[in-house]
Amino acid sequence: MGNAPAYGVRLFDDFSQVESLWACLTPGGGGANMAFQSSRWLSLWYRSFCADRGVRPVIAVIVDGPASDSEIDPSTVAMVLPLVRRKRYFLPLVEFADRGVSDYNQVLLGPRSPVDRASMHAVFKALTRALRPYALLRLRKMPARIEGADNPFGLLSDARAERLQAHYLRLSESGGDFLRALSKKKRSEIQRIGRALEQIGPTSFSMASDPGERRAVFEVIQRAQRQRVPEKGDRYFLEEDGYRQFYRALVDEPEFAEMVTVSGIWVDGTPVAGLLGLRYGNRYIGLRIGQSDDAEIVRLGLGKVLIAETAQWAIGQGLEIFDFSLGGNALKAWFHPSPFALIEVTSLLNGLVPSPFRELAMKPSQRQQTPMALHK
Numbered sequence: 323m324g325n326a327p328a329y330g331v332r333l334f335d336d337f338s339q340v341e342s343l344w345a346c347l348t349p350g351g352g353g354a355n356m357a358f359q360s361s362r363w364l365s366l367w368y369r370s371f372c373a374d375r376g377v378r379p380v381i382a383v384i385v386d387g388p389a390s391d392s393e394i395d396p397s398t399v400a401m402v403l404p405l406v407r408r409k410r411y412f413l414p415l416v417e418f419a420d421r422g423v424s425d426y427n428q429v430l431l432g433p434r435s436p437v438d439r440a441s442m443h444a445v446f447k448a449l450t451r452a453l454r455p456y457a458l459l460r461l462r463k464m465p466a467r468i469e470g471a472d473n474p475f476g477l478l479s480d481a482r483a484e485r486l487q488a489h490y491l492r493l494s495e496s497g498g499d500f501l502r503a504l505s506k507k508k509r510s511e512i513q514r515i516g517r518a519l520e521q522i523g524p525t526s527f528s529m530a531s532d533p534g535e536r537r538a539v540f541e542v543i544q545r546a547q548r549q550r551v552p553e554k555g556d557r558y559f560l561e562e563d564g565y566r567q568f569y570r571a572l573v574d575e576p577e578f579a580e581m582v583t584v585s586g587i588w589v590d591g592t593p594v595a596g597l598l599g600l601r602y603g604n605r606y607i608g609l610r611i612g613q614s615d616d617a618e619i620v621r622l623g624l625g626k627v628l629i630a631e632t633a634q635w636a637i638g639q640g641l642e643i644f645d646f647s648l649g650g651n652a653l654k655a656w657f658h659p660s661p662f663a664l665i666e667v668t669s670l671l672n673g674l675v676p677s678p679f680r681e682l683a684m685k686p687s688q689r690q691q692t693p694m695a696l697h698k
Contacts, residue, residue, distance in 0.1 A: 329400055329445050330389030331452035334381040337368045337404070343383065346396045347430055357602035358424035362577060364404050367419050370568035377408040380416065382452065384445055386434035399432030400445055401474070403461075405453075413457035420463070423568060425488065425607060425647045426664070427463045435474055442477040450673040459669040463648070466663035475667050484664035489646040491659045497634035504630075508656070515627050522618055523590035527631040530584040530593075533574060539586035539596035540573045546612025573598070585632045587613075587624055595624040597632055606636040607645040611653075625653045 334340050344361055357363065368379050382403040383394060404419045418427035436442040453459060463484060466473055475481055494500040501509055519525045530536045572582045581602060587595040595613035599606055613624045633644050646654045 327386060327441055327444060328388070329448040330385050330387060331448050332383045332385070332389045332394065333452060334383065335379050337364055337379060337381060340381050340383060340402065341365070343394055343396060343399070344402065344430065347399060347402065347432055356428055356430075357581070357600045357605070357607055358426055359404065359428050359430060360581070360602065362581065363424075364419060366568060366571055366578075367423070370571070371419070371421055371564045372406065373564075375564060377406050377421075379419070380405045380407050380453070382449060384449060397433050400434040400436060401432055402430040403449070404430075407453075407456075414455060415458045415460065416453050416456045417458075417460045418462065421564070423565070425463070425609075425645070426465050427461065428465060428468065429473075429475070431468065431474070436477070437474070439477045442474045443479075445474070446478055446667075446669075447673075450669050454672045456669075457671060459673075460666070461668070462664075462666040464665050464667075466665050473665060476665050478667055480669070481665050481667050484666050486648045486664060487650065487661045488648055488664055489650065489654055489659035489661050491633070491644040491646065491657055493633060493637050493642055493644055495637070497637050500633055500637060501630070504657075508626075512627055512630055515622050515624065518622055519587070519589065519624070519627075526588045527628075528586060528588065529635060530586055530596075531579075535586075535593075536573050536584045539584045539593045540569070540598060542586070542593050542614060543596045543598055543610050543612035544569075545615065547610060549615060569598075583632075585628065585635065587628055587631075589619075594619050595628050597628050599632065601636075601639070601641065604640075604642040605645055606632070606641050606643065608632075608647055626656060629653070629657065 341361055344364075348356070348360075371377055372379050382405055383389075384400045384402070385394060385398045386400055387398060405416055406419050407414065407416050409415065418424070420427055436445050450459060461475065463486060464473055464475055465488075466476055494503055501512075504512075516525070528535075530539045572578050573584065581600060583599045583601055583606070585597045585599065586593045593614075594616070596611070597608060598610045599608045601607075608629070611625060611628065613619055613628075629644075636644060644659075646657075646659050
């Protein structure tokens with residue numbers, strides 16, 4: 323590895339202990355891809371998922387030079403990773419603060435972030451040593467590029483492309499331009515759906531701002547996703563306490579009112595379709611979508627209209643990117659979004675097992691479910 327610099331690691335078990343450092347390293351709130359690494363999001367995440375659930379926070383601060391117990395100088399920080407320690411099948415795991423509610427996991431880069439392979443390997447070696455003992459260290463769903471630069475984790479020998487793929491659409495300068503960019507056939511389809519909806523009752527699209535409206539629209543989304551559980555009796559994991567607490571806070575708490583958006587289609591004053599999303603930087607990120615199970619509504623396929631209307635709203639707000647989040651389906655493909663790469667890095671048994679054996683640690687069927695994929 324040559325004369326790679328030495329790095330030290332400090333581990334914290336409470337996010338509040340690093341909030342001031344986090345704020346110092348993210349002037350203006352952080353980059354466009356960092357909605358899931360904002361202080362508000364992470365504070366709520368740790369509060370929701372680390373309360374009596376066998377999940378322990380472990381925030382790793384990596385510095386250039388030896389770590390000490392004194393206050394961390396931000397100018398020495400290489401990166402910060404918001405992680406957790408938990409057990410799966412009695413095996414100790416370390417992973418990002420995710421559990422399927424964060425689209426992308428991202429390290430917070432500091433002034434001393436590694437820029438070459440040797441330095442990045444030294445960073446990773448220091449990190450894996452500090453996190454021991456673990457059976458599996460899994461760093462998934464990391465954007466391959468951060469603010470226009472390559473993600474340093476992509477320099478590691480064990481880095482590989484994620485199975486999941488993310489998709490985004492660069493928005494037009496106006497809502498009219500957005501619609502004109504669609505084919506004539508698709509514009510006609512949106513108009514047809516709108517006319518059919520009007521025959522059911524007076525129709526409107528709006529961004530829910532009143533707390534009661536936000537809850538009403540989100541309940542439509544929850545009911546729709548609950549009904550997608552394939553087998554009766556299957557446990558719907560979004561109904562577990564941590565998930566319910568987390569999403570309830572996103573929708574209800576005033577501190578998230580600007581960041582978390584709830585767009586809906588209403589018929590006769592009742593929400594029939596909804597889209598939960600995030601507004602962050604220059605980006606809109608779609609999280610969860612759903613529509614009423616009423617037969618008249620289902621046959622219309624309101625997802626296309628809802629996304630088109632929300633995209634036009636985002637344009638009006640000056641946003642530049644409509645992020646469709648993870649996975650692929652027919653509804654996303656209808657808008658022809660562009661994919662962008664995600665990477666992952668896995669280390670087994672305290673880093674002692676070579677990476678080709680990483681697949682023994684977790685079968686694909688055991689991977690964490692992801693609730694935020696936009697479904698029709």
